[in-house]
Amino acid sequence: xxxxxxxxxxxxxxxxxxxxxxxxxxxxxxxxxxxxxxxxxxxxxxxxxxxxxxxxxxxxxxxxxxxxxxxxxxxxxxxxxxxxxxxxxxxxxxxxxxxxxxxxxxxxxxxxxxxxxxxxxxxxxxxxxxxxxxxxxxxxxxxxxxxxxxxxxxxxxxxxxxxxxxxxxxxxxxxxxxxxxxxxxxxxxxxxxxxxxxxxxxxxxxxxxxxxxxxxxxxxxxxxxxxxxxxxxxxxxxxxxxxxxxxxxxxxxxxxxxxxxxxxxxxxxxxxxxxxxxxxxxxxxxxxxxxxxxxxxxxxxxxxxxxxxxxxxxxxxxxxxxx
Numbered sequence: 001x002x003x004x005x006x007x008x009x010x011x012x013x014x015x016x017x018x019x020x021x022x023x024x025x026x027x028x029x030x031x032x033x034x035x036x037x038x039x040x041x042x043x044x045x046x047x048x049x050x051x052x053x054x055x056x057x058x059x060x061x062x063x064x065x066x067x068x069x070x071x072x073x074x075x076x077x078x079x080x081x082x083x084x085x086x087x088x089x090x091x092x093x094x095x096x097x098x099x100x101x102x103x104x105x106x107x108x109x110x111x112x113x114x115x116x117x118x119x120x121x122x123x124x125x126x127x128x129x130x131x132x133x134x135x136x137x138x139x140x141x142x143x144x145x146x147x148x149x150x151x152x153x154x155x156x157x158x159x160x161x162x163x164x165x166x167x168x169x170x171x172x173x174x175x176x177x178x179x180x181x182x183x184x185x186x187x188x189x190x191x192x193x194x195x196x197x198x199x200x201x202x203x204x205x206x207x208x209x210x211x212x213x214x215x216x217x218x219x220x221x222x223x224x225x226x227x228x229x230x231x232x233x234x235x236x237x238x239x240x241x242x243x244x245x246x247x248x249x250x251x252x253x254x255x256x257x258x259x260x261x262x263x264x265x266x267x268x269x270x271x272x273x274x275x276x277x278x279x280x281x282x283x284x285x286x287x288x289x290x291x292x293x294x295x296x297x298x299x300x301x302x303x304x305x306x307x308x309x310x311x312x313x314x315x316x317x318x319x320x321x322x323x
Contacts, residue, residue: 022084022258026058031086032251033063033077035070035093036155037183040121040202044249045089047281048118051272056264066183069158071097071104074252078111082254084261087115091249093158095307099315100158108304113262115251116269116295117303121202121287122246123164123221125235128194129214136218136238143174151177153187153196160247161187163311164200164221171240191215202247203229203286221245226286248290248307250300262297269295 034045042064049060065073070093080086094108106112125136133139143150152169154162161184169175179196181187184205190196192214203226210217210229219235220226223244235243251269253262270292272278279289293299 022260025084025258025261025264026056028085029059029061030056030084031061031063033065033073033086033088035065035067035073035088035090036159037064037066037185039155039184039188040160040205040247041089041091041249043204043285044118044121044282044287047278048089048251048269048272051275051278052265052268055268055271068156068180068182069093069097069100070156071101071106071158074106074108074112077252077254078106080254082113082256082258084253084257084265086254087265088112088252089118089249090252091121091247092160092163092307092311094250094252095304096163096311096315097158098308099312108308111255112252113255113257114297114300114304115253115262115265116297117290117300118249118251118269118273118295119282119287119289120246120248121204121285122226123160123200123202124206124210124226124229124232124286125164125168125198125200125218125221126191126206126210127198127216127218128191128196129216130194131197131216133216133218136233136235136240139218140172143172143176147174147176150197151179153179153181153191153199155184155187155201156180156182159184161199161201163315164245165198167243167245167314168200168235168240171235171243204282207285220286228284228286248303250304266296 032045032049034042045062049062053060073088077086077088097104133142152165154165184201187199191199209215217232219238220232223236273289273292273295282289
């Protein structure tokens with residue numbers, strides 16, 4: 001009986017230690033991993049991290065872990081210690097990678113604890129400054145006449161820009177040469193330099209370039225116009241009926257992270273989405289901040305499952321796969 005008693009005592013001590021540690025959380029800085037190079041998701045991460053630091057009482061260090069399809073950061077977070085000190089921000093890619101990758105090394109539905117949704121971001125179809133087309137109608141004519149020459153940049157397999165480009169080509173029933181990059185930042189740089197022709201990217205990354213006149217804007221991807229870009233018509237109203245795609249962001253922790261820790265992270269996120277500075281910053285970039293009731297584990301769990309069920313059949317029908 002003694003070994004059993006000793007074992008039971010150790011279990012009790014371990015549980016007590018874990019509980020105490022969770023109650024003291026956080027007592028050091030937190031690392032927020034971003035799956036991409038500096039760009040739209042990185043921008044969202046830094047805005048939210050800065051606001052969450054105040055209620056948590058600790059700094060949040062944003063760490064970029066770019067990779068093809070943005071799959072490295074989720075793998076690293078999945079395999080990290082489940083103590084709340086390493087968390088993940090991701091966008092719609094958490095819902096599309098299960099269909100895009102045959103041998104994905106993480107499961108978005110089972111390998112993470114959910115913290116909550118952050119925002120909803122429209123996308124914009126933009127072109128290099130030298131493109132002759134002034135609007136979408138002219139652009140479609142230009143693409144038809146030069147389909148063997150026109151190319152479409154994106155941030156890699158599974159990235160939001162790749163998904164948008166895929167849907168755009170499907171909508172106009174024309175295939176174009178796609179040029180993948182390791183992140184939207186490099187893709188945008190080459191678009192500005194004229195090395196690539198088109199890019200579909202989040203307003204958090206394109207608004208400044210559009211307003212400064214450095215790129216040509218051909219439409220926004222939501223059914224309604226974006227408040228901060230009112231002069232740009234939607235693709236839907238310009239003839240691509242039913243075209244709609246918005247990019248959302250959310251926070252995750254490794255599976256097994258104690259509930260009190262997840263609750264503290266979620267509470268800090270809920271404070272962030274109520275922060276007037278965060279709301280204004282996202283609004284300036286064309287994004288809509290999620291209400292506090294959406295910045296919860298339960299809301300994210302339901303939303304992610306629905307998004308996976310929505311995009312899986314679309315991607316499989318298109319026949320787009322990564323290794």
